[in-house]
Amino acid sequence: QSALTQPPSASGSPGQSVTISCTGTNSDVGGYNYVSWYQQHPGKAPKLMIYEVSKRPSGVPDRFSGSKSGNTASLTVSGLQAEDEADYYCSSYAGSMIGVFGTGTKVTVL
């Protein structure tokens, strides 16, 4: 399984929106509605932000939203705040019980 493709970086000013893409294949992102997104601050463990493409776990602000079209999933962070500055990783089910992560995107709040 090859890693899903994400842009290395994205940025926005406080209050703006930023969207991160996650491109896979018909065998992972395009084949299942099991895309999840994780936020990782430096030196910290990843934290689940979105699961099943667009669902938010309890406690995750509604500024975070997810979507999918074909083989590409997206995470949008609206109303950017300083604490949103972190690395973000997508992940997808890839069949046969195996998962795959994206290459990661560093989000900078300008």
Added chain:
Amino acid sequence: EVQLVQSGAEVKKPGESLRISCTASGYSFNTYWIGWVRQMPGKGLEWMGIIYPDHSDTTYSPSFQGQVTISVDKSISTAYLQWSSLRASDTAMYYCARLRYASGSTYYMDVWGKGTTVTVSS
């Protein structure tokens, strides 16, 4: 509170063996998959493999098949990641995470341990 507590940092020499642990609490350990994720220094997350504690059913990523062994001890709600002969390239942070999986229904990691740093150096 649902949590996964990982064992402490390890410093090993090439060729040595190692087993790191991940102890669960606050939920029914036997009925949720546990996964292991590698993060090499300055790099991204890599999916290594998963285990279902109730019957030790295990699946490995092709990249890690034969390189590591994942196991559990249900009696103490603990999952393990093991190497028989470490290499310098195994130097990384290793996370365990609870995997929510139901065939045809869902697949995501909802609870993460804080990670175990493994350093392999001569």
